[in-house]
Amino acid sequence: MSEDIETGITTGGRSGAFKDILSKDHARRGKPPLHFADMTDEQRIERAGELGLPRFRVKQLANHYFGRLDTNAEAFTDFPASKRSEVAEAFFPTLIEPMLVQKADEGTTIKTLWRLFDGSRIESVLMRYPNRATLCISSQVGCGMGCPFCATGKLGLTRNMSAGEILEQVRVAAIAMRDGKVAGGPGRLSNVVFMGMGEPMGNYRAVLAAVRQISAMPPEGFGISARNITVSTVGVVPGIRKLAAEGIPVRLAVSLHAPNDALRDELVPMNRRFNITQLLDAAHDYYLASKRRVSIEYALMRGINDQPVHARQLANRLNHYGDDWVHVNPIPLNPIEGSKWTASKPEDEREFLDILHRAGITATLRDTRGSDIDGACGQLAAKNQG
Numbered sequence: 001m002s003e004d005i006e007t008g009i010t011t012g013g014r015s016g017a018f019k020d021i022l023s024k025d026h027a028r029r030g031k032p033p034l035h036f037a038d039m040t041d042e043q044r045i046e047r048a049g050e051l052g053l054p055r056f057r058v059k060q061l062a063n064h065y066f067g068r069l070d071t072n073a074e075a076f077t078d079f080p081a082s083k084r085s086e087v088a089e090a091f092f093p094t095l096i097e098p099m100l101v102q103k104a105d106e107g108t109t110i111k112t113l114w115r116l117f118d119g120s121r122i123e124s125v126l127m128r129y130p131n132r133a134t135l136c137i138s139s140q141v142g143c144g145m146g147c148p149f150c151a152t153g154k155l156g157l158t159r160n161m162s163a164g165e166i167l168e169q170v171r172v173a174a175i176a177m178r179d180g181k182v183a184g185g186p187g188r189l190s191n192v193v194f195m196g197m198g199e200p201m202g203n204y205r206a207v208l209a210a211v212r213q214i215s216a217m218p219p220e221g222f223g224i225s226a227r228n229i230t231v232s233t234v235g236v237v238p239g240i241r242k243l244a245a246e247g248i249p250v251r252l253a254v255s256l257h258a259p260n261d262a263l264r265d266e267l268v269p270m271n272r273r274f275n276i277t278q279l280l281d282a283a284h285d286y287y288l289a290s291k292r293r294v295s296i297e298y299a300l301m302r303g304i305n306d307q308p309v310h311a312r313q314l315a316n317r318l319n320h321y322g323d324d325w326v327h328v329n330p331i332p333l334n335p336i337e338g339s340k341w342t343a344s345k346p347e348d349e350r351e352f353l354d355i356l357h358r359a360g361i362t363a364t365l366r367d368t369r370g371s372d373i374d375g376a377c378g379q380l381a382a383k384n385q386g
């Protein structure tokens with residue numbers, strides 16, 4: 001098995017402008033330009049040397065990037081003027097450019113569609129709450145999983161994103177918060193969730209490099225605690241086990257969507273490779289290793305997986321491992337237009353939740369934050385736990 005562990009998940013149904021633009025995405029495959037965030041320290045020092053710059057300059061660049069969130073090397077006054085444009089070119093190529101920005105929830109939810117160097121499109125969503133600001137980011141262009149209820153799955157997987165492309169989403173959101181560009185005044189980006197486009201475990205190496213740099217303190221990283229980072233998976237078991245072995249206390253989120261293998265085989269093709277028992281065994285081991293409760297994401301689909309029998313099956317499967325090791329997030333599905341997969345009735349959602357609660361399972365029905373954004377994605381909007 002390769003370093004990038006199989007394929008995967010995340011953004012669910014979307015419609016409107018975002019969908020149109022995404023589906024016109026005929027991006028060429030290719031590697032993004034190497035960015036400061038993609039380089040090891042040795043590579044940074046070597047590249048600086050090629051420009052005739054001593055190694056202490058690398059520390060200055062890290063301070064600009066991670067400390068001040070600044071990539072405009074032309075304005076780095078602590079660098080010789082004659083070197084600044086070379087530094088910009090060598091370390092800070094433009095990796096993401098905004099194509100479309102949509103706001104909802106009185107400006108506290110901001111969804112951005114980004115264009116990558118090769119024309120690929122990805123998206124991120126910033127959601128501000130009274131006590132935190134969470135950014136949902138993409139780690140792959142498209143998704144290779146092909147879940148039948150999901151628009152993203154229909155796009156297929158175009159390519160993995162680089163660590164730099166992943167980190168740039170975080171840096172721009174951190175600037176927006178710092179500079180008061182999000183309703184509510186200046187603040188701090190506090191949480192990052194890998195629940196945008198892509199299966200994070202399918203791009204393991206870049207995701208891990210990004211996690212390390214998001215969580216390290218400046219000037220090595222952005223200083224967002226690993227405990228406030230969530231990595232999701234649709235069920236790539238080797239990825240879960242590998243992440244557990246890293247010893248980084250990030251939260252794991254498992255997109256389960258079904259409580260038995262017959263149904264999950266239909267809803268989530270990855271289940272045919274790693275079944276629910278294998279998945280929950282790995283998730284529970286992750287809980288034991290990390291001491292972090294695992295999030296279980298469950299998109300409620302009318303008449304498909306939202307009946308009392310499903311809630312009881314789910315509770316039984318989770319309680320099999322003992323108490324209080326998961327937090328279930330049932331999410332009303334954000335349906336694709338014209339699809340047979342649609343959102344549950346509110347009364348079914350409530351009953352589903354009640355059954356989980358009565359079985360002693362911690363569960364919170366997620367509102368679809370940003371649902372008045374054209375093209376809002378039920379899964380994206382729901383991944384806002386902090």
Ligand code: SF4
Pocket residue numbers: 008009010011012143144145146147150151152153154198234
């Ligand atoms: S729901 Fe399935 S197809 Fe859609 S993004 Fe998630 S894993 Fe991919």
